[in-house]
Each structure stands twice: as structure tokens, then as C-alpha cells.
Amino acid sequence: MPYVAVVGGSSCSERQAALAREVGRLLAERAALILCGGLEGVMEHVSRGASDAGGTVIGLLPGADRRSGNPYLTWAVATGMGEMRNALLARAADSLIAIGGGYGTLSEVALALRLGRTVAALDTWRFAPPGETAGRAGSAAEGWGGRGRLVPCETALEAVEVAVRAARERWGA
Template identity: 55%
Template sequence: MLPPSPRPTPNREETDRVFQVAVCGPRNCTDEQAAAARQVGVLLAEAGAVVICGGGTGVMAAVAAGVRSAGGTVIGIRPGADREGASPDLSVTIVTNIGEARNAVIVWSADAVIAVGGSWGTLSEVALARRRGGVPVVVLDGWRVVGPDGTTVDDGIAYVSSPEEAVQQALLTA
């Protein structure tokens, strides 16, 4: 069961500011990952969160469609100099012309990060979020970060198996 509304993160004062969740994932994803991302979008919108994503295809388009179908707000941070390739389901498209550096904009704008699936770009977003610190990182059907000793790094990363669990972890641990 999801909380009725998102809580503020511990590192900010309680305000009326809306909770922002980044949802990251590959532009080339499986049908299962797309379905999971869409459900994550629905659940986040129902919880009142604003979703931030890369705004393109694959997981990004699926989460945008889920958010839109539930009447929520989804912001796409695009890497190029124009809106070409942006998902039609975005509420807002931000054109950056900074390439992959936009991953840092996505992560630094979020109160929590959910990664669905995995690509090199997704891994960079997970790494940036962990390097940033202070925000929960939730991974659903994606990268498992392994330390030099061969054990899974789980400090600050929650590995989950369902969209419901991903959203719950993101909203409750932030």
C-alpha cells in the first residue's frame, strides 16, 4: 500500500514544495521494463509526485505515458538542442544542449531516483545519485553494483522486484 502523499526529504524543511522523483532507464528496453516503468509513472502521479526523466523513448516514454494517464506532471530533460525525439506524453520539455551531462541535471533535481532496467546512461545516473548522496536510489530490474570484493553494493541502493515496491521505497526512504 502506498502512502497517501509523499513526505519531504530529511534534508529540506517541510514546505508545500512538491516531491520530485527521477525515473531513469534505457531508451531500448524490454516490453516488461516498459510496462513496469508505465506502472511506476501511474503510481508516482497518484501519490502526487512530479516525475523527472530524460524525455525520450523506451523507459522514459513509458513512465511519461503512465504519469500522463494518471493526470500527473512529468518533465523531460533532453540532451540535445531541440525537442526532436521527445515523448509526446511529457508535460514539460526542457532542452539543454549538454548531452549526457543532462543526467546530472535529472539526478540533482530529484528527491529520489528510480532506475528501471539498465543501460550505460542508467548506470551513470545511479552512480551520480550515489555520489551526490542524500537521496534514495531504487533499482527495478536493472544494474546491480558490485564492489571490489565481489559483494553487491546496497548502501543507499534498494533493489526491488515490483513497480509498487519501487515507488514505496522511493517515497518512504526519502
């Protein structure tokens, strides 16, 4: 079973909300275990999309109260670690999908790349290692302190296919 983290901001645009719901639904249809930060915004929308499709979502909450998680989580884990829980998300996942977001999302993307994970980037940060150009042509982050790949995506389906394929490849499935 692929473990895919979906990361993004606690506030998001309507477009990002719709993308997150579709990503959640598509991941659930592919029997992926979805990890997220468990709060509102992108995290709540991906949880809702997955929940509506019968999927499983684990929220790694920054605070110490598991009741603070969004209502669509299957399981809420209160880490009490604040932003340090971003490292747990990156470490626990086989791959990530980043949608929108701020500096917290950027930190999750960077940690995932450092850990050798593939990150499907959907309406989020676009960047590249020094000396390279961001965008579709600059999708590889290999050799940038890790073995990960940053793959800019245009649709929810493309992001899910990239993330699920990378997660399965990670375990030789």
C-alpha cells in the same frame, strides 16, 4: 512534493516497459513530480503511465530541440547538454528509480549515489562497492563516495514506495 527521477534505457524489454508505465501511474497517484530524460523507451513509458493518471512529467532532453521529447511529457526542457544532462537529473531529483538501461542509466545511478540520493533499482544493474556482494543483502552504498543507498526492488510498487519515502525523508516531510 517529492521529485522522483525515473531513469532507464531508450530501448527496453516489454517487461521493463510495463514496469515503467506502472511506476509512472503509481508516482502520479502519490502526487510526485516525475523527472526523466524525456526520450523513448523507459522514459516514454513512465511518462505515458504518469500522463494517463494525471501526473506531471518533466523531460530533461539531451538535445537542443524540445520537440524531440516524447508525446507524454508535461514539460520538455531542451538542455543541449547531451549525456551531461544525466547529472542534472541526478541533482534535481530527491530520489531515483532505475529501470533497465545501459551505461547512461549506470552513470545516473552512480551520480545519484554520489549525491546522497536513494536509488530504487528495478530490473536494472546490480552492483555493490568493492568488498560487498550485490543483491538484496548488498543494498547500502553508504560510504562509497557518497551517502546514497541502492535498494534492489522486485515490484513497481516497492520501488515507488522506496523512492517516495526517501524523497520525503530528504526534506523532513
